[in-house]
Amino acid sequence: GESVGLHLPTLSVQEGDNSIINCAYSNSASDYFIWYKQESGKGPQFIIDIRSNMDKRQGQRVTVLLNKTVKHLSLQIAATQPGDSAVYFCAENINYGGSQGNLIFGKGTKLSVKP
Amino acid sequence: DAGITQSPRYKITETGRQVTLMCHQTWSHSYMFWYRQDLGHGLRLIYYSAAADITDKGEVPDGYVVSRSKTENFPLTLESATRSQTSVYFCASSVPGGGYEQYFGPGTRLTVT
Numbered sequence: 001g002e003s004v005g006l007h008l009p010t011l012s013v014q015e016g017d018n019s020i021i022n023c024a025y026s027n028s029a030s031d032y033f034i035w036y037k038q039e040s041g042k043g044p045q046f047i048i049d050i051r052s053n054m055d056k057r058q059g060q061r062v063t064v065l066l067n068k069t070v071k072h073l074s075l076q077i078a079a080t081q082p083g084d085s086a087v088y089f090c091a092e093n094i095n096y097g098g099s100q101g102n103l104i105f106g107k108g109t110k111l112s113v114k115p
Numbered sequence: 116d117a118g119i120t121q122s123p124r125y126k127i128t129e130t131g132r133q134v135t136l137m138c139h140q141t142w143s144h145s146y147m148f149w150y151r152q153d154l155g156h157g158l159r160l161i162y163y164s165a166a167a168d169i170t171d172k173g174e175v176p177d178g179y180v181v182s183r184s185k186t187e188n189f190p191l192t193l194e195s196a197t198r199s200q201t202s203v204y205f206c207a208s209s210v211p212g213g214g215y216e217q218y219f220g221p222g223t224r225l226t227v228t
Contacts, residue, residue, distance in 0.1 A: 032215050034215070034216055036219075041222075042221060042222070043205050043207075043219035043220050043221050043222050044158070044205070044219045045219070046216045046217075046218065049215075049216055089157065089158070091158075093215045102148070102160055102163060102173065103160075103215065103217060104160075105157045105158040105159075106157060107155065107156070107157040108157055
């Protein structure tokens, strides 16, 4: 089965609040993690990534935290806006036969922002 | 900058027919991927390609065929479509050596009747 999963399938937050989306992974050898945002009817869009030698990385209004001890990844969105409403996927990089890694995706969390 | 495009965006076909989904990217990315997205399964890798004329199977390759004669194109063919292949198909591309982020196309919604 998939090694990447999400704790919460749906998340509803108030506009202006911070959002936290969680992800568990099981492959301790994974060296790269990435978050995607997918709006209805569109392809996944890159948000932020992090390598396994880091535990935190910040972008514009987003922060990814990596806890390798418990194999947990989270995406924090500051001051959540209606435009943040989407499905969010985490993915981990797993190498097949030594080639560039292929991403294994979790099932996704739907974020709904209430005005 | 067109990026990565897919055609058609929507397709309805009958069981047993052959159908080809097209993917084109303008970045000259060496890696290209095909995924299917189904409710409850997330994105699953069908095939990927490291370069022109190099392809390999992903998690769910059965019933699909790919080719890559040119770097910019990566068509996916369903040789004899089945209802279980009704899905949304996404093509993606990436550049090796840096991060592993993949850039996705807009998707093709395929319905097999």
